[in-house]
Amino acid sequence: MSELVEPILDWYDAHARDLPWRREGASAWSVMVSEFMLQQTPVVRVLPVHEAWLERWPTPADLAAESSGEAVRAWGRLGYPRRALRLHAAAVAIVEEHAGVVPDSYDVLLALPGVGDYTAAAIASFAYRQRHVVLDTNVRRVLGRTVSGVEFPARSVTKAERLVAAELLPADAPTAATWSVAVMELGALVCTADRPRCESCPVVTLCAWHGAGRPAYDGPARTVQTYAGTDRQCRGRLLAVLRDAPGSVPKTQLDAAWDLADQRERCLASLLADGLVVEAGDGRYALP
DNA sequence: GAAGCGTGGCG
DNA sequence: TCGCCAAGCTT
Structure with missing residues (x-):
């Protein structure tokens, strides 16, 4: 067992949030x-x-x-x-x-x-206490820092990452399951993307990134999604109108939710294509 | 493999 | 203020 495992399991035991889906009997x-x-x-x-x-x-x-x-x-x-x-x-x-x-x-x-x-x-x-490699953004960041010494992982999961995670995974199934949620929790509460709280980290003395002086990320720029004015925002506005209405709404009500007609029509069409909106007849629209 | 897909909170 | 981020999936 890697020397990372026990401190993180102990930390989780002491600091895990009480979340409904984690409770006994969930x-x-x-x-x-x-x-x-x-x-x-x-x-x-x-x-x-x-x-x-x-x-x-x-x-x-x-x-x-x-x-x-x-x-x-x-x-x-x-x-x-x-x-x-x-x-x-x-x-x-x-x-x-x-x-x-x-x-x-x-x-x-x-x-x-x-x-x-x-x-x-x-x-x-x-849910079933099985043994699987669980690789989410938290796990990837924690292992990237502690094991590989990099502040942020690559865009997509690499074979090397999967190998590291597999090697760290405890052999015993229920322990492996707890380990996975423990690493995720450490990433969510301590080893955060922004302003990590290294002073509260149970494995700070073992961490490659911390040991190297927390070198700044020097990989490819991490893309930041724009939002204001995008189709995504437009779709959100249109769907909000339907969500907040008890039944169907006339097209005019959707038209009032977004100024640019071209974009509005495109987004309504994509919502229909996605099955998030249906035509209710008589020029009205509704949730499916 | 990159792009598209919501929303709200925080510093 | 506004950039950045939050337990991904699908095409």
Whole structure:
């Protein structure tokens, strides 16, 4: 076992946040919902939506029985609403193909809509205590710093990274699962992207990056997504109108949500293509 | 492999 | 203020 493992497991034991999907008795569905919501969205914003979601739809079958539009509405302002559509589709697949039970196999999970490598490994690890390499942005940053001595990882996962993560993964399955969530938590609370709190880090004396004097990142520029004025913002505005309306809305109401007609029409078309919006007839629009 | 996809908080 | 960031997935 690497000398990193024990200090990080001990640190997690002492400092882990008490999150609903981590509690004893949390269902695999609760874990799965949390993983979808946490894709690119901070924990604090996920908490209330996750709680309401599980209250309303305690099982995949409960969600599958509703229209996908209700999922989009309940998603609220978490962002990337296609995730809501995919979570609904995954619930339908779980009911139709897996007897309503969240699959415990990485490969089966990976075949579900909206489930990629990270989410499949996370559900198998955190809900079923299996042993998988869980590589999210937190884990990649922590291992990049402690093991490789670089402030930020590459754009995409490299073979070398996967190898490092695999070698560190404890042999015992439940311990491996705890290790994965522990490293993620360390990345989220201490080994943060901006202003890491090295003084609070349990492995600061072992950290290659810290030991090298915390050298500044010198890799390729990390792209920053623009937002204001983009199609993304326009889509968000249009969808917000539909989310906040009880039923369908006339086109004029959508027109009022965005000034530039060309962009507005393009975004409405893309929302329709994505299945996030449907035509309700009579020139009206609604959630699916 | 790069681009596209929301939203809000923080320094 | 506004750039930067937050448990990725799909095409």
